[in-house]
Amino acid sequence: MAEEYNMKKENVKKYISTALISDILDDMGYQKQVLSVEIKPNFHEAKIFGYARTLKLKTLSPKDDYRDIYKGLSFIESMNTGEVLIVSGGSKKYAFFGELMSTLAQKRNVEGAIIDGLTRDSAQTRKMKFPVFSRDNYARDIKKRGIIVAQDVSVYVDKVQVNKGDLIIGDCDGVIIVPQSLENDVLNRALESAKLEERIKKAITNGVSVEQILKQNGEF
16 A cells, blocks of 8 residues: 555656646546645645545634644644645634644654645744645634634535545645545546656657647647
């Protein structure tokens, strides 16, 4: 299992971009799997390839125990190599996920984090080279302002449904959610498409006309 994951990860990071995956999903009729441009990486070279584990947040109410937020640390401690933390229900009023959580996640060989909300300690997480995709950075902490209400459930991030085990691919162009049932088909098609693009680039470099390229390869 680990060997298969490492091979897929290497292929994606070497040959396949989110742009290519987006094109494949479009062709398959799945046109709403890309998160919005508002969700950005903490450093330009950030790349993620792994499987979703989900957390759901909500704003603290008077009847809630604010200490429930610490469930997030235990959850990250339960994560494994090749998994991606997905957090829904974030707020514009406080940040969730920073240097300490990144340190714990990196220790667990977690691939990265996707936060539908704000994060903090951005300078430190960039220095660590731990990929964190979020809407923005903000100093104010979630403690005594929000709690975790669910783990490993189906969530919506930026109106895109994410289930535990879905494939998450992210780079400087964005984040894509690939449903589990489509993973192998999408990756196989993407590798073939990457090979086609290489042939087309070589043809352009060698001076082949656009008309001839289209005739030989069809649409691309």
